[in-house]
Amino acid sequence: MLNIGTIILILSATLNWLFAWQLKNTFSADFSYTNVFLTLGIFILWGTVLMLNLIIIRNRRFQNIAFILGAMGFFINGFNAFIAASIILLFIAFIYTRKYIQNDLDNQVKIKSYNTLYLNVWFLIMAVFLTVSVSYYNIIPQIDASxxxxxxxxxxxxxxxxxxxxxxxxxxxxxxxxxxxxxxxxxxxxxxxxxxxxxxxxxxxxYETYIPGGLAIGLFLGLQILSWPLRYLLSLLGSSILNALIVFNVVKKKTITIEKEILT
Structure with a gap:
């Protein structure tokens, strides 16, 4: 039977591919609110699982492999240097976010998962926004000035x-x-x-040549509006699910005693 860590890693990679695929569908077709909200919904699912991944998984080797396999899904939107660079930046953001989250958890007397996630995931969200914008730049057809x-x-x-x-x-x-x-x-x-x-x-x-790039930059800047709400929502969902897993004893929490030197 699969344990919770394996399930989280599989879901993280799978939802990443699903999100990349939905991005392609959204950007390739005519504008549709249905596609936009479906893309946002898949992103929230992926982001929530990613929050659990960052705060629960301790095996960094499998964690890195799962994240890289998932991030490769963005090559659906174009196999070129721009997408490759955005994926590399996304992976770097993931590593640093994990580092800061684990440092916070290690230094806390009582686990505060919501605060830890909320304060440390902003760089990862920015990297996702950048990858989305680069995907848009690759997917949109060449624009005719006419x-x-x-x-x-x-x-x-x-x-x-x-x-x-x-x-x-x-x-x-x-x-x-x-x-x-x-x-x-x-x-x-x-x-x-x-x-x-x-x-x-x-x-x-x-300026016809620069229009796609300008639209991609505009999309990246426009997505900043969602930065705070998504940080709040993903941190809240991730911490709430973690608390539920602890209550049902799926994830175990234990108290340890730390010896400390003092001067007398």
């Missing part, structure tokens, strides 16, 4: 011209009002709209 429409809506121009006319009418002098009546014509407004929209279209064409 598909991007940055044309400014006519309503924006109409409001801008109306505001300018109102300001001139209320606070402008007589000479300025005459200039406004002669130059703020419909023809000038149309020329301004055309010139601005042409400028925006040329801007997109000029």
């Amino acid at each position: 598909q991007i429409n940055l044309a400014i809506p006519p309503e924006i121009f109409d409001r801008a011209f109306s505001m300018a006319e109102m300001i001139i009418k209320n606070i402008g002098n007589a000479e300025l009002k005459i200039i406004s009546e002669n130059f703020l014509t419909e023809s000038l407004k149309e020329q301004t709209r055309t010139a601005m929209n042409n400028y925006m279209a040329n801007l997109v064409i000029s």
Whole structure:
């Protein structure tokens, strides 16, 4: 019969692959809230098991093997140097997170699993966000500049011209009002709209190569909004499940006496 440690390691690797596969489905298809929430749900499951992995498993060799096997799943999203570098960084983050968590546990008189997880998993979550962003960069199709429409809506121009006319009418002098009546014509407004929209279209064409990278960076920065809620949720779920495992005697906890030198 498998013990709890083996189950956690198997689940950790399996859910990592499932999360990577779901990322590919989400980024490859048209935007769907169903896919987004399904991806988030799988990430929470994987993250919760990972919290238990970090705080329960003591066999570092098997722990490293299981994590590496799981992280290899991100190669589903592209087999290149970018994905490889993000996986290496993810593994480094895992090692350092484990080190700090174990140090905290070793120095605690009474185990406080929630605080230990919450204070130490932020770097690992950042590494996951980076891997997600790199996966997005690899998965999204090459963007054609002609598909991007940055044309400014006519309503924006109409409001801008109306505001300018109102300001001139209320606070402008007589000479300025005459200039406004002669130059703020419909023809000038149309020329301004055309010139601005042409400028925006040329801007997109000029930076077409950088658009996928910019979107990936934007995704990474946008994911920072989820950093604190995910730290809180994963730490809470991980510590709660750990407490339940202790209550049902699946994970054993014992008290030890430490000898200490004092001066008398």
